[in-house]
Amino acid sequence: MKNSKITLTLLAAAVALIGCGEQKPAATAAAPAAGVEVKIGHVGPLTGGIAHLGKDNENGARLAVEEANAAGIKIDGKAVKFVFVAEDDQADPKVGTTVAQKLVDAKVAGVVGHLNSGTSIPASPIYSQAGIPVISGSATNPKLTEQGFKTQFRVVGRDDQQGPAVANYLAANNKPKLVAVIDDATAYGEGIANEVEKTLKAAGIKTLPREKGTDKTTDWKAILTKLRGRNPDAVFYGGMDATGGPLLKQGRELGIKAVFSFGDGACTEEMGKLAGQAAEGLLCSQAGIPVAAADKKFLEAYKKKFNADPILYAPFTYDAANLLIAAMQKANSADPAKYLPELQKISFTGATGSISFDGKGDRKDAEMTIFTMKSGKIEPIAVIKGGKTIPYAEFIKGGK
Numbered sequence: 001m002k003n004s005k006i007t008l009t010l011l012a013a014a015v016a017l018i019g020c021g022e023q024k025p026a027a028t029a030a031a032p033a034a035g036v037e038v039k040i041g042h043v044g045p046l047t048g049g050i051a052h053l054g055k056d057n058e059n060g061a062r063l064a065v066e067e068a069n070a071a072g073i074k075i076d077g078k079a080v081k082f083v084f085v086a087e088d089d090q091a092d093p094k095v096g097t098t099v100a101q102k103l104v105d106a107k108v109a110g111v112v113g114h115l116n117s118g119t120s121i122p123a124s125p126i127y128s129q130a131g132i133p134v135i136s137g138s139a140t141n142p143k144l145t146e147q148g149f150k151t152q153f154r155v156v157g158r159d160d161q162q163g164p165a166v167a168n169y170l171a172a173n174n175k176p177k178l179v180a181v182i183d184d185a186t187a188y189g190e191g192i193a194n195e196v197e198k199t200l201k202a203a204g205i206k207t208l209p210r211e212k213g214t215d216k217t218t219d220w221k222a223i224l225t226k227l228r229g230r231n232p233d234a235v236f237y238g239g240m241d242a243t244g245g246p247l248l249k250q251g252r253e254l255g256i257k258a259v260f261s262f263g264d265g266a267c268t269e270e271m272g273k274l275a276g277q278a279a280e281g282l283l284c285s286q287a288g289i290p291v292a293a294a295d296k297k298f299l300e301a302y303k304k305k306f307n308a309d310p311i312l313y314a315p316f317t318y319d320a321a322n323l324l325i326a327a328m329q330k331a332n333s334a335d336p337a338k339y340l341p342e343l344q345k346i347s348f349t350g351a352t353g354s355i356s357f358d359g360k361g362d363r364k365d366a367e368m369t370i371f372t373m374k375s376g377k378i379e380p381i382a383v384i385k386g387g388k389t390i391p392y393a394e395f396i397k398g399g400k
Helices: 001-021 051-070 093-105 117-130 159-174 187-202 221-228 239-251 269-281 295-308 314-331 336-344 391-397
Strands: 035-046 078-087 110-112 134-136 151-152 178-183 234-238 257-262 283-286 349-350 353-355 366-373 377-385 388-390
Touching: 035 093, 035 314, 051 078, 051 295, 051 314, 078 093, 093 117, 110 314, 110 336, 117 134, 117 151, 117 178, 117 187, 117 314, 159 187, 159 234, 159 257, 159 283, 159 366, 159 377, 159 388, 178 187, 187 234, 221 239, 234 377, 239 257, 239 269, 269 366, 269 377, 295 314, 314 336, 314 349, 388 391
Parallel strands: 035 078, 035 110, 110 134, 134 151, 178 234, 234 257, 257 283
Antiparallel strands: 283 366, 349 353, 366 377, 377 388
16 A cells, blocks of 8 residues: 555655646657658777777768758758767677668668678678668679669779789898788688789799688688798788787787788787887788878867777778768759769769769779888888879879
8 A cells, every 4th residue: 555655645746746837838748840850870890909990980970960960951951960880890790680671671861881891791681682782982892883783882992902012022122932811711801812812923923821810810820830831931911900910919929020910900009019119110001091191170089079080991081971962952852762872873962072982882993001110110012093003192192
């Protein structure tokens, strides 16, 4: 009975409060703002060894969405509030498909991501079936856009462009006679290693039998000890910085004097933190222009918002989000079926330069950049565009 009395008391209080609300309309909840909500998803690894890259990608896309909201964009005459929906795929293909379906169920209008090729490829048919456009700012495996999905795009180059770029630079400038090639057994790592190996062989350079780790390997001593006995002039690793850093450090500790080279997954300043002095002089490539060459307005806005500089592909995920929004504006609709045709034929100038897509959804005329490590900093030394290698100073001087 005591509980019944308390319940009656609470009900009475509630009635009294409702009565007060009726007497004072100003105290009632504000009516929802006129307009519509449009959800834009982002997927990348926010936990695990490459969470720093996933967060960098997320920051780029988030900045674009926040700027769009601040601009008060209207679509079909209605004010639009873009809602940013971030998901963590842990760089795991199974988790990647799970979060892709989660975003589809949440009825997002478009997606920026995924970071990795290994998660982007299995997630892509899920988005395709739902008719949701997805733009990756970092997945480089050619298979991603070779599947024929009209909803799939990327704003960076492909590994069959990046692999030859770093391999040809290595061949021309370091002139190795024997190269060891290692990969992390992921779609990205194996894919770019295949392209590098193919290009080296075509140039008449001998490569050792392929060595493999995983995207979790941090103890490379057994593989490196075997390679030391073969005395390669260069080592190429297809994988991310979380595993590439230990590989490089342990290689130097074992006395391997070869030049170490990497693709974009390990072309970060994190390599200096993980490998220390051993990182000095490494060569690596990125499938696009360097962060420092991105639009100054973007760089300043990113720094102001996140109190840090972009790491790697934030300028590209920023552009990816803005591309989705620009296509919606051109179509005057946030309905994926209506704005997808505008995205396919778009011509857009973003933080990373001029962007348009070919019939597969790949960026036309994508640049590749070669870097080296100097005093713990990744520094661009050359840009490859249209098959031509341009010293970085000349590239910048030419206004990109």
